[in-house]
Amino acid sequence: MKLTITGYSTALFSTWYFVEELGLLFDAGDGITAALLQKARKIDNVFISHADRDHLTGLLQFNQLNAREGFPRIFYPFNSSSFPAIETFSKNFDPHVSGTTWKGIKENAHIQIKDDLYVQSIRNNHVPAEKDVFKSFGYQVYQVKNKLKKEYAGLSQEEILQQIAEIGKERMTEQIRTNILTYSGDTPVDDPERWNNTKILIHEATFLGEQELNHANTHRNKHSNLEQVLTMVSRLNIETLIVGHFSSRYSNEEIDKSIKTLCDQLKIKIPVYRVLPGEVHRNILAGEPINK
Numbered sequence: 001m002k003l004t005i006t007g008y009s010t011a012l013f014s015t016w017y018f019v020e021e022l023g024l025l026f027d028a029g030d031g032i033t034a035a036l037l038q039k040a041r042k043i044d045n046v047f048i049s050h051a052d053r054d055h056l057t058g059l060l061q062f063n064q065l066n067a068r069e070g071f072p073r074i075f076y077p078f079n080s081s082s083f084p085a086i087e088t089f090s091k092n093f094d095p096h097v098s099g100t101t102w103k104g105i106k107e108n109a110h111i112q113i114k115d116d117l118y119v120q121s122i123r124n125n126h127v128p129a130e131k132d133v134f135k136s137f138g139y140q141v142y143q144v145k146n147k148l149k150k151e152y153a154g155l156s157q158e159e160i161l162q163q164i165a166e167i168g169k170e171r172m173t174e175q176i177r178t179n180i181l182t183y184s185g186d187t188p189v190d191d192p193e194r195w196n197n198t199k200i201l202i203h204e205a206t207f208l209g210e211q212e213l214n215h216a217n218t219h220r221n222k223h224s225n226l227e228q229v230l231t232m233v234s235r236l237n238i239e240t241l242i243v244g245h246f247s248s249r250y251s252n253e254e255i256d257k258s259i260k261t262l263c264d265q266l267k268i269k270i271p272v273y274r275v276l277p278g279e280v281h282r283n284i285l286a287g288e289p290i291n292k
Helices: 032-042 059-066 082-093 095-099 157-167 210-216 226-233 252-266
Strands: 005-010 014-019 024-026 045-047 073-077 101-105 110-114 117-123 137-148 173-183 198-204 238-244 272-274
Touching: 005 032, 005 198, 005 238, 014 032, 032 059, 045 110, 045 117, 059 082, 073 082, 073 117, 082 095, 082 101, 198 226, 226 238, 226 252, 252 272
Parallel strands: 024 045, 045 073, 073 101, 173 198, 198 238, 238 272
Antiparallel strands: 005 014, 014 024, 110 117, 117 137, 137 173
């Protein structure tokens, strides 16, 4: 499945990623509508990772311009009270947006976005919370298809139809899940299996250095650094990596040099793309990987 992914992600300021073919938006930071213009109308489903302002302040303008009956559908962590407050304000301020659907979801919710495509909420530990409190998510887009079981694979079309009539289609097929795209949201690197076995992984890398990460994590919500992310990815089964959410303290040259150096050291062969601070990156996967 070819995906056109456009994104902006700068730590503290704004983050959002738009997947055009799926009508899907991950996070809704400032400036999203101005960047996408009429393409924002294609967005049917919005999944917000957490309630930090740099991930949600673009919602009001996006919704004001694109609300219609039943859409967009906005999903957010169940225990984040910011979203019901935004919903109430937006409906009072712009009565025409009353058709928008707002829904708080818990861990491992499965939301159907197209016939065979779903989004699963994956808890991360960016915002510390009790086990039954849901404040921060990553999300995984997966496709489900029914495939004929191996024992029936050699049958003719006529024989297959006969078997279906006798035992039913459900007993002859099995569901095959393909993880198409995973978005980490803001998160520390703590459980790599959350992001494993996916074709495309979008992961944050706020800091380049371990020392900066350790200092930041003593008094703020938890983040990742680039070396941790690439070390993790070198051990995972993924096909493509997009890294973003870099701090604006770093220059483009520093970020690119760090990625290339670490990819060489860790022998990472999959294509790695980056979303540089302060820049809208359009159709990210159509560009040249930074490690090629």
